[in-house]
Amino acid sequence: MSRKIFVSAKEVADRAGVSRSAVSRTFTPGASVSEETRRRVTEAAEELGYHVNHLARGLMRNESGIVCLIVSEMDTPYRARLVRALTQQLQVTSKIAMLINTDRSDESVDQALRQAISYRADASIILSGMPDKSITDLCLKSGQRLVLINRDEDREGALMINLNDRQAARRAFIALLRAGCRSFAFANSEAMTPSLMAREEGFCAAGREHGFEVTVERFGPTTYQSGAVLAQRLLTREKRPDAIFCVNDLLACGLMDAARHQFNLVIPSDVCVIGFDDIEQSSWSSYNLTTFAQPIDRIATEAVAWLDRLPAELGNSQKMHAELVWRGSVRGG
Amino acid sequence: MSRKIFVSAKEVADRAGVSRSAVSRTFTPGASVSEETRRRVTEAAEELGYHVNHLARGLMRNESGIVCLIVSEMDTPYRARLVRALTQQLQVTSKIAMLINTDRSDESVDQALRQAISYRADASIILSGMPDKSITDLCLKSGQRLVLINRDEDREGALMINLNDRQAARRAFIALLRAGCRSFAFANSEAMTPSLMAREEGFCAAGREHGFEVTVERFGPTTYQSGAVLAQRLLTREKRPDAIFCVNDLLACGLMDAARHQFNLVIPSDVCVIGFDDIEQSSWSSYNLTTFAQPIDRIATEAVAWLDRLPAELGNSQKMHAELVWRGSVRGG
DNA sequence: ACCCGCTTTGCAAGCGTGTGCAATGGTTCC
DNA sequence: GGAACCATTGCACACGCTTGCAAAGCGGGT
16 A cells, blocks of 8 residues: 655656646657657656556546456466467557456356456457356447457357367368378367367268268366377277377377376377367477467467557457468377 | 447446445445445346446556466467466466566567556566566556566566476486486477576586486477487487487477387387476377476466565575376386 | 534536647748 | 647536535424
């Protein structure tokens, strides 16, 4: 509760011998100020260490410059990279990221959006979870922009950025088929988020179309540890799969480690593996995992660019393409 | 530039048939409001979707509730975990994290602090880089709290949280010595930050005390890729080291992968490795790396707790203890 | 009936800005 | 010289909130 004593425009004005408006205008791009007064103001501001109060400015302009990033488990490699790309991109367009962690309860996405409203954020970008419609409606009605990344459910007025998960999954199947695999499995978590389920469905559908049945196994959260459990379940079947598509690189890493160290299998000769996300670890030589790269920078760029668009051109759905990155966990390639 | 139309306290007051003060008091813990009016106010607020404007509140109270996290390369496993822990802890004490990325130029830490001042942040927590003294002085003079994590340089009035890097490094040496190693190397990056250098110095000092010379090699940024290069340099020496202390787990992973896949060495029988940070990957069975765990949660808790302390008790330095986590990359244990 | 103390409530000032409006002063053009 | 124009500047109000202050209401004790 320390008394804060930031220097205000009034003090700068006094020191520079001008009116307070002059100070305000000096720091407002495009405002009318003579070269002389601008010089004197900036000088005085420099000496006093003056910085425009963005809280007050936001209050007046009705535009805070704040954008909320709502995310859970943000130390996950993929999420961390996305958060990094987003904050960076926001700064480029002179906005600033407010980070809200929704690790705790389920309703906390709603809680997070309430915070966003309280701080009069210009926009919220949701990377995890799905907020209630009532609260997103309130956001939109209040004039707040909303971006949903890989969230799938429809929200009129929001920007929705999604991957072509289904198509990528089909592509994965084809790749494994061409590699000579004949017994296919899909390793999923129990998170059941739309994009994860889309990958599962796409893979199974592709299998059926080619006359193969796909073994699906689901377990726990989408983590390395779950990958080990899934390996346990899949690789002990009497008909051991020779191709496993993992819903996620993290899972894939866990599964590969278990396959090698517990079951002494060789990848890719005994079993081929494909992942999703292209996290950094996938390129590490212990994994060398063939996987799908999300266009993270493009996602971030598009999301942020949309925030400055006029409401007129609110085309509200962007489909992104996940590119297959060939590495050593699939034969041939 | 969409017109925002958040609902204000005035509207709630009108609807509830009370004064604007009443509604303000309803949302101010500890203020004097009768049960009856509070009920009517909350009801009206609920119907209208009212949320206190934290910008305006911050302006009045001179306390924004905002805390800036200043960090570069935040998708690095260790940093990401720290950021997560900090945001979570901040939310627990009903503050909110503003995330500032300083990946770009060198002066951008200063830039970041200017942003923090502009948004009248109650505090700034610096995880990367070292700001100029003039700007930190301005922060402190303005009544902003400052926390430096693993930044080492002195800043009167700020809280500095550091690890016992030197001591941990000595501990690493002892462990390797006890494992029977006789040829020691230290793998460092060229980042040269105080804590990394402290680890190097501590390790070398311990070596000298026991009559061993430690081979030091430094290369590039503190990444997985650098680890591979360092492996190249260290493992091709005529007297190949049988113990390598890596400044960081990321480096260690890269080094281990190169040692195994390029040089066909077995860990720990051919060479023992110790890392630092205990990132998640260190526990993955491909690495199973003996390393030092930073007390991330405690760091976050202490940092955030300090923000609420009275200025009287500003003890400004906290030494944290990094705990050795025994895994399989060192013989014995 | 009166006074005292306590809780509740409204009024109004103020936080640090942005900006419309009118006034000022200078320059150019006829 | 006067009119017309333009850039610059200061005044004052607004933004949405908190909070000190005083007034109002109320109950109880004498």
